[in-house]
Amino acid sequence: EAQVTQxxxxxxxxxxxxxxVTCSQNMNHEYMSWYRQDPGLGLRQIxxxxxxxxxxxxxxxxxxxVSRKEKRNFPLILxxxxxxxxxxxxxxSSLDRHQPQHFGDGTRLSIL
Amino acid sequence: SQQGEEDPQALSxxxxxxxxxxxxxxxxxxxxxxxxxxxxxxxxxLILIRSNEREKHSGRLRVTLDTSKKSSSxxxxxxxxxxxxxxxxxxxxxxxxxxxGSGTQLTVLP
Numbered sequence: 179e180a181q182v183t184q185x186x187x188x189x190x191x192x193x194x195x196x197x198x199v200t201c202s203q204n205m206n207h208e209y210m211s212w213y214r215q216d217p218g219l220g221l222r223q224i225x226x227x228x229x230x231x232x233x234x235x236x237x238x239x240x241x242x243x244v245s246r247k248e249k250r251n252f253p254l255i256l257x258x259x260x261x262x263x264x265x266x267x268x269x270x271s272s273l274d275r276h277q278p279q280h281f282g283d284g285t286r287l288s289i290l
Numbered sequence: 291s292q293q294g295e296e297d298p299q300a301l302s303x304x305x306x307x308x309x310x311x312x313x314x315x316x317x318x319x320x321x322x323x324x325x326x327x328x329x330x331x332x333x334x335x336l337i338l339i340r341s342n343e344r345e346k347h348s349g350r351l352r353v354t355l356d357t358s359k360k361s362s363s364x365x366x367x368x369x370x371x372x373x374x375x376x377x378x379x380x381x382x383x384x385x386x387x388x389x390x391g392s393g394t395q396l397t398v399l400p
Contacts, residue, residue: 182332211388220378220392221333228386236387268332275386276320281332 180205184269184282191259192290199254199285201269209272210252211236211279212244214265221268227252228275259289296379296391304399309366311394313379314359322355322362323380327393333378336364369398 182203191197203210211226213236223236227246241263243255252271256263266286270279297312313322321340325333339346339355339362346353352365366373376393383389 209386213390218392221380221390223387223389226386226388234386237389266330270333275388276382278323278335278338279325279333279380279388281334283332284330 180280182269182271182280182282184267184285186285187283188286190288190290193260194258197256197259197287199256199267199269199287201252201254201282202250203252203269203271203280204250205271205273205280206249207271207273207280208249209275209277210246211270212242212252212254213268213270214238214263215268215284216265224254224267226275256287259287261289263287264289296377296394298394299392300395300397302397302399303369305369305371307369309369309373309396309398311364311377311379311396313362313364313391315362315379315381315389316360317381317383319357319381320384321382322353323382323388324351324353324362324364325378325380325390327376327378329375336377366396369396371398371400374398 185200212224213221215221222238225244227233269282272279323338324336327333350367355362378393380390
């Protein structure tokens with residue numbers, strides 16, 4: 179089954195404790211992206227990657243890191259999480275940058 | 291502010307009625323996409339319209355695009371209770387960014 183898998187689905191953690199949210203897709207997609215969703219603000223793109231070893235900043239990259247060492251994986255790293263990063267995060271992938279996105283089920287992060 | 295802005299923010303209609311949502315954007319785009327999100331779930335792609343297209347249909351969905359006004363509309367005909375969800379437009383820029391609006395919450399009353 180074609181899917182985008184995010185882990186964990188839920189996480190409560192504390193300020194400053196490094197965390198990684200994994201994202202994996204099984205569709206051989208070139209394009210992958212991370213979004214955060216906050217009430218009233220819709221989805222905002224954090225980082226995107228058009229291919230292996232190619233990543234670019236989206237609208238809200240501050241406080242986040244990503245890497246794309248393999249085509250299928252695109253982890254999101256919060257080196258020193260802060261409460262303003264409490265949000266619902268989505269990973270998505272597509273064949274290329276202009277094609278429709280397939281979304282994961284989301285990761286709800288709470289940073290205390 | 292967001293590249294795409296939906297209007298209205300919330301819409302409540304009776305089953306069987308049509309629902310129209312609008313999206314405005316600011317810069318040149320490669321295409322515009324509409325997505326649906328059920329509460330707390332991932333987004334699901336509905337329809338994509340390219341910048342050189344003016345109208346597109348998919349089942350009960352009709353999308354229009356006016357690049358001169360930088361606007362798009364999504365029409366859902368003969369709505370059903372199961373159409374209750376949030377709807378987002380997303381603009382695909384030539385450089386690779388995909389920018390979403392803040393969404394329209396549609397409620398279809400049985």
